[in-house]
Amino acid sequence: MLKLSALLLFVWMSPALAQTVVVDGSSTVYPITEAVAEEFQKEFKGKYKVTVGTKGTGGGFKRFCRGETDVQNASRPILKLEFDACKETGIKFIELPIAYDATVVVVHPKNEWIKDITVEELKKIWEPSAQGKVTKWNQINPKWPDQPLKLFGAGSDSGTFDYFTEAIVGKAKSSRGDYTASEDDNTLVQGVSQEKNAIGYIPMAYYMGNTAKLKAVGIITKDKKGKVLPGVLPSRKTVEDGSYQPLARPLFIYISQKALNKPEVKEYASFFMKNVATLVPSVQYIPLPASAYEMATKNLNSAKLGTVFDGHSEVGLRIEDLLKKEAKH
Amino acid sequence: MEQSMVQTQTARLLREPMSDVDIARNLKWRRMKNFMFSVVGLLTLLFAICTLLALFIDLAMTGVPRISAEFFTNFPSRFPEKAGILSAWVGSLAVMITTAVVAIPIGVAAGIYLEEYAPKNFFTKIIELNIINLAGVPSITFGLMALGLFVYKFKFGQSILTAGMTLGLLVLPIVIVTTREAIRTIPNSIREASFGLGASHWQTIQHHVLPYSSGGILTGVIISLSRAIGETAPLITIGALTFIAFLPTAPVSDVFPYVSFQWLHDAFTVMPIQMFNWVSRPQQEFHVNAAATGTVLLVMTLLMNGVAIYIRYRFRRRMKW
Numbered sequence: 001m002l003k004l005s006a007l008l009l010f011v012w013m014s015p016a017l018a019q020t021v022v023v024d025g026s027s028t029v030y031p032i033t034e035a036v037a038e039e040f041q042k043e044f045k046g047k048y049k050v051t052v053g054t055k056g057t058g059g060g061f062k063r064f065c066r067g068e069t070d071v072q073n074a075s076r077p078i079l080k081l082e083f084d085a086c087k088e089t090g091i092k093f094i095e096l097p098i099a100y101d102a103t104v105v106v107v108h109p110k111n112e113w114i115k116d117i118t119v120e121e122l123k124k125i126w127e128p129s130a131q132g133k134v135t136k137w138n139q140i141n142p143k144w145p146d147q148p149l150k151l152f153g154a155g156s157d158s159g160t161f162d163y164f165t166e167a168i169v170g171k172a173k174s175s176r177g178d179y180t181a182s183e184d185d186n187t188l189v190q191g192v193s194q195e196k197n198a199i200g201y202i203p204m205a206y207y208m209g210n211t212a213k214l215k216a217v218g219i220i221t222k223d224k225k226g227k228v229l230p231g232v233l234p235s236r237k238t239v240e241d242g243s244y245q246p247l248a249r250p251l252f253i254y255i256s257q258k259a260l261n262k263p264e265v266k267e268y269a270s271f272f273m274k275n276v277a278t279l280v281p282s283v284q285y286i287p288l289p290a291s292a293y294e295m296a297t298k299n300l301n302s303a304k305l306g307t308v309f310d311g312h313s314e315v316g317l318r319i320e321d322l323l324k325k326e327a328k329h
Numbered sequence: 330m331e332q333s334m335v336q337t338q339t340a341r342l343l344r345e346p347m348s349d350v351d352i353a354r355n356l357k358w359r360r361m362k363n364f365m366f367s368v369v370g371l372l373t374l375l376f377a378i379c380t381l382l383a384l385f386i387d388l389a390m391t392g393v394p395r396i397s398a399e400f401f402t403n404f405p406s407r408f409p410e411k412a413g414i415l416s417a418w419v420g421s422l423a424v425m426i427t428t429a430v431v432a433i434p435i436g437v438a439a440g441i442y443l444e445e446y447a448p449k450n451f452f453t454k455i456i457e458l459n460i461i462n463l464a465g466v467p468s469i470t471f472g473l474m475a476l477g478l479f480v481y482k483f484k485f486g487q488s489i490l491t492a493g494m495t496l497g498l499l500v501l502p503i504v505i506v507t508t509r510e511a512i513r514t515i516p517n518s519i520r521e522a523s524f525g526l527g528a529s530h531w532q533t534i535q536h537h538v539l540p541y542s543s544g545g546i547l548t549g550v551i552i553s554l555s556r557a558i559g560e561t562a563p564l565i566t567i568g569a570l571t572f573i574a575f576l577p578t579a580p581v582s583d584v585f586p587y588v589s590f591q592w593l594h595d596a597f598t599v600m601p602i603q604m605f606n607w608v609s610r611p612q613q614e615f616h617v618n619a620a621a622t623g624t625v626l627l628v629m630t631l632l633m634n635g636v637a638i639y640i641r642y643r644f645r646r647r648m649k650w
Contacts, residue, residue: 030571031407031610033572034406038404038406038407038574046575049574049575050572051596052570052573053570053571054571054606055568186608189611203611206611208611209613283407
């Protein structure tokens, strides 16, 4: 028994993991990081290792700001609260946009009355005051039938939920509660594909995997002068050129400045930026324009610290403008 | 008035016993009831088994075509057809070994103490009650406890060691209870014979109680491990990872001291987590991988339970008193 405890003590004293890049955060960003980690480990055979967790953007930032992880995957910019937590522990970071993600408004494929929807109509459906009141299609638009409205959307722990509510209702996490909510997007796909009167929103990747079961709805917006623009369907092209708005958003990685001193993290970061443009489309995400990746790489090399966001997402901002912005914090 | 009527009826029944026809009818009805209950029982059993079978067949039909040698020797990948469960099953195995090392000595020792040594008083009763309660605590609670205690307080990190200790504590009540039950099946005459020949209490336990009950104890250990292998919630809480494309440090090496326990500190993933990750992906091909992982997990659990039944059967046959 004494020997065993001595052995255990010895075991506990031995050093922790060496040469491992520790990544955690958003499950939306996960497929991209998985691809990068896979190729990175192939390139540096056995020299460096990468572990990736999926604690979610919020859960990941908690670990990141405690200094437990080297790289944080985020499906939205860092929030004020999280920023303060990082400041307290002295964690400084570099913020890099890596790809686009779009949220797609979907209906049943046999739904004939809807082709496009305006942001105002979406707001009418999803704002908190609609709870229990807006329950029929014709309440939103008189041209639509007198049929019950069946709603499907992201659960409140999801980054998609935060972004959709911010972009549509105008305030993050502000939504009606009487809808089928799920953190598992496959559940939402199943739900909408089996209910003729359904409307819901899901991440782009889940729409792309189920185009036969779902119909995407075009989004109608107004330009700066208030002129109504034609409806835009989500696609790689419309997201890239910025016309699919306001439901397209950038995804980020945050790299801890302290961790960048470690050779494995430094190699990982530069490998990421070097290969991101080819790996992102291979996992069916939408890459940023080449110029944006160039600028992001420059930001990494010059170690541009801090975030350009004011503690919340900025809806409808072009990625190049974002990268040029001076860090606010 | 009424009372007297009942009395006369009883008196008449006593005076005139049931006729043969009455007896036959009565018996028939009772046999009928007996038969009906057995049918209801059988139907309930069939319902439970059919549900399980339907689930398993559905899973196996999707998953089995995907299972190949490469599925066990490949790391997870972004290409569904190349992805495998190597890091997941090795992780599951490493965690299971650690769980067994933690749970068996403590659980068996506690069981022996409670059954052989502990005085039957209020304090012991409280402990017994607590053990039974512990078996009913939701597993996520163990995860939260482990996160606070093992990960942050003791600084074991999000490692195989933490996972093994967490699951070890989780299955501890099962090991204790089955150990006690196994010990209780040994007739007291065996102990008395041993004492009569001058053996001490510990000698009696060492030479008689433990060897005779080891079949039952082993069964309990295997059943508890087959529960632990499917646990996900506490492992996610303590930070099991989703993507790992390397194995834990090898336990043996060619340099001094030849044996390494570094693997206890390594990050890990387990099969249920790998499965969960694949289920939540948008591509159908990943769902097939998840079904294949589920089939492997189910077959492993069935095998473990089968081994437990076999061991119990063997030990029962050998024992003659």
